[in-house]
Amino acid sequence: MTAENAENKPETRIQREKREIILEAALEIFSIHGFRGATIDQIAEAASMSKPNLLYYYRSKEDIYAALLHRLLDTWLAPLAEMDAAGDPVQELRRYIRRKIEMARDFPRESRLFANEILRGAPHIANILTKELKPLVDEKADVLRQWMRQGKIASVDPYHLIFALWATTQHYADFDAQIQAVLGPGRSGEGRFEDAARFIEQLFWNGLRPK
Amino acid sequence: MTAENAENKPETRIQREKREIILEAALEIFSIHGFRGATIDQIAEAASMSKPNLLYYYRSKEDIYAALLHRLLDTWLAPLAEMDAAGDPVQELRRYIRRKIEMARDFPRESRLFANEILRGAPHIANILTKELKPLVDEKADVLRQWMRQGKIASVDPYHLIFALWATTQHYADFDAQIQAVLGPGRSGEGRFEDAARFIEQLFWNGLRPK
DNA sequence: TGAATTTTTGACCGATTGGACAAATCCTAA
DNA sequence: TTAGGATTTGTCCAATCGGTCAAAAATTCA
Numbered sequence: 050m051t052a053e054n055a056e057n058k059p060e061t062r063i064q065r066e067k068r069e070i071i072l073e074a075a076l077e078i079f080s081i082h083g084f085r086g087a088t089i090d091q092i093a094e095a096a097s098m099s100k101p102n103l104l105y106y107y108r109s110k111e112d113i114y115a116a117l118l119h120r121l122l123d124t125w126l127a128p129l130a131e132m133d134a135a136g137d138p139v140q141e142l143r144r145y146i147r148r149k150i151e152m153a154r155d156f157p158r159e160s161r162l163f164a165n166e167i168l169r170g171a172p173h174i175a176n177i178l179t180k181e182l183k184p185l186v187d188e189k190a191d192v193l194r195q196w197m198r199q200g201k202i203a204s205v206d207p208y209h210l211i212f213a214l215w216a217t218t219q220h221y222a223d224f225d226a227q228i229q230a231v232l233g234p235g236r237s238g239e240g241r242f243e244d245a246a247r248f249i250e251q252l253f254w255n256g257l258r259p260k
Numbered sequence: 261m262t263a264e265n266a267e268n269k270p271e272t273r274i275q276r277e278k279r280e281i282i283l284e285a286a287l288e289i290f291s292i293h294g295f296r297g298a299t300i301d302q303i304a305e306a307a308s309m310s311k312p313n314l315l316y317y318y319r320s321k322e323d324i325y326a327a328l329l330h331r332l333l334d335t336w337l338a339p340l341a342e343m344d345a346a347g348d349p350v351q352e353l354r355r356y357i358r359r360k361i362e363m364a365r366d367f368p369r370e371s372r373l374f375a376n377e378i379l380r381g382a383p384h385i386a387n388i389l390t391k392e393l394k395p396l397v398d399e400k401a402d403v404l405r406q407w408m409r410q411g412k413i414a415s416v417d418p419y420h421l422i423f424a425l426w427a428t429t430q431h432y433a434d435f436d437a438q439i440q441a442v443l444g445p446g447r448s449g450e451g452r453f454e455d456a457a458r459f460i461e462q463l464f465w466n467g468l469r470p471k
Numbered sequence: 472t473g474a475a476t477t478t479t480t481g482a483c484c485g486a487t488t489g490g491a492c493a494a495a496t497c498c499t500a501a
Numbered sequence: 502t503t504a505g506g507a508t509t510t511g512t513c514c515a516a517t518c519g520g521t522c523a524a525a526a527a528t529t530c531a
Contacts, residue, residue: 063478063528083380086296089519102479104520161379164435168372168379169294171437178441186442203466208443209459216431217424224375224427226382230389231397232419248420255414256467274498274508300489313509315490477528488517497508 067106071096072120075113080158083165084114084173111173118166118174121159126185128152129211134192138201139254142214146249149218154242160222186211202257210257217249278317282307283331286324291369294376295325295384322384329377329385332370337396339363340422345403349412350465353425357460360429365453371433397422413468421468428460 060068074095078087089110093103107113128148132141153160171178186208193207221228221242229237236244271279285306289298300321304314318324339359343352364371382389397419404418432439432453440448447455 061477061529067478081380083294083296085294086380088517090517099480100519101481101521105478108520110519164379165376167435167438168375169292169297171441175437175441178438179444182438183442183444203462205462206455206459208447209456210463212431212435212439212442212456213428213460213463216427216435220423220427224378224423226386227378227389227393228423230382230386231394231423233390233394236419244417245420245423248417249424251414251416252421252424252463252467254467255469256463256465258466272498272507278508299487301487310510311489312491312511316508319490321489472531474531475529477526479526480524482522482524484519484521486518486520489515491514492512493510494512495508495510498506499503500505501503 064106067096067098068116070098071103071106071113072117075117076121076158076162079114079117080162080165084110084169089113115173117162118177121162122174122177122181124156125159125163126182129189130185132189132192134195138196142202142253142257143250145214146218146253147246149214150221150242150246150249153218153220153222154239157222157225160219164219164223200259203259205257214253217252218245221245275317278307278309279327281309282314282317282324283328286328287332287369287373290325290328291373291376295321295380300324326384328373329388332373333385333388333392335367336370336374337393340400341396343400343403345406349407353413353464353468354461356425357429357464358457360425361432361453361457361460364429364431364433365450368433368436371430375430375434411470414470416468425464428463429456432456 071092075087075092077095078091081087082091087110089100089103092113093100096103103113107116128145131148132145166172166174189211190207193202193210196202197204197207228241232241282303286298286303288306289302292298293302298321300311300314303324304311307314314324318327339356342359343356377383377385400422401418404413404421407413408415408418439452443452
């Protein structure tokens with residue numbers, strides 16, 4: 050019988066382990082080649098199993114990809130979700146920038162996976178974007194507006210502020226090839242993430258200082 | 261005989277016209293599907309010609325892609341190249357931001373084409389990045405440093421400043437699907453580019469105001 | 472232990488894709 | 502007008518890819 054749980058029988062130990070291995074391999078391959086560019090053979094190879102064996106755990110390439118995106122989503126949105134209305138705005142924004150830069154440094158594959166998906170028009174996660182991301186961003190935009198009303202940060206469009214935070218931080222994962230080419234061999238070490246964090250903090254700290 | 265000019269015979273009128281049509285079609289298809297996801301048949305269809313006919317003008321899919329990237333590069337780098345050391349820093353940066361946002365609005369296909377290429381590790385333009393882009397950025401980083409020494413803008417890392425300008429502006433083309441999902445139907449009209457330009461100008465204007 | 476169930480695999484298939492080729496048609500310049 | 506080169510197309514091919522299937526091997530549990 051196939052391992053796919055259309056009806057919810059309990060997952061066996063082997064199923065849990067193998068699905069884990071497959072998703073890790075899929076992240077590696079999909080983040081490099083994109084959905085279309087990746088092949089099931091490559092993923093199977095990276096997961097050290099035969100193609101039919103892999104297809105025993107996930108019925109199709111689409112299934113693997115969808116499972117991977119769903120699994121990573123919460124992790125991906127965690128930094129924004131943790132932004133706390135009750136905290137100090139400067140501290141909260143600083144912390145958010147730090148976490149996003151750390152993710153660009155430590156989880157570039159995840160960043161590129163999502164970047165590629167959005168670049169293609171988000172065909173697999175369109176409803177996630179409107180059903181989960183939008184409400185979260187709406188909520189945090191309210192938090193930002195609250196801080197603005199309290200005079201703690203400058204009054205700007207909160208949505209574009211969030212976009213700018215995303216753009217500046219994720220840039221270091223998604224466009225790494227360009228950044229390394231421009232910075233050259235001298236500055237392309239891991240220190241660039243620290244420099245980036247410092248610059249971005251300074252930019253937003255001065256840029257949002259209340260008048 | 262093939263139309264490909266290994267040796268430099270003059271290009272005929274038909275060759276000029278057809279190559280133009282092919283590259284326009286290739287931009288459309290490649291920017292949507294990426295290099296791997298696009299097919300020669302799709303490009304031929306979009307260019308209203310048969311596949312063998314298309315392959316008469318460009319020997320291979322790689323050739324079309326390479327020709328397209330090279331053709332668009334100058335246009336793509338023009339805004340940065342035009343940043344003038346002799347001009348007023350605030351005006352120059354403001355103008356740069358405006359031009360980049362206009363390009364995100366008017367040439368999203370070009371932006372996504374390059375974004376996808378960089379995301380994949382820039383396999384086709386690695387040497388362009390180091391031979392053309394890096395020198396240009398080095399030159400403009402010097403201009404920025406000069407402005408900083410003159411006390412006209414705050415002292416920050418000029419490279420990360422350029423990265424942040426790229427990131428915030430190109431974001432509106434490359435991640436358009438996400439932005440439209442988050443802003444929702446009410447705000448996803450063309451006005452978002454104007455809002456974005458205003459926000460980014462304000463962010464950098466305040467963020468770079470000399471102390 | 473041994474039967475039932477789960478897991479693994481080799482062989483295979485149809486569709487798609489990048490590209491080759493030769494024949495046919497069209498242009499153009501003398 | 503016409504010869505020679507430029508352009509166009511129908512046909513075909515080999516490789517790749519997503520996925521199937523039946524049978525073998527391994528595991529689980531009564």
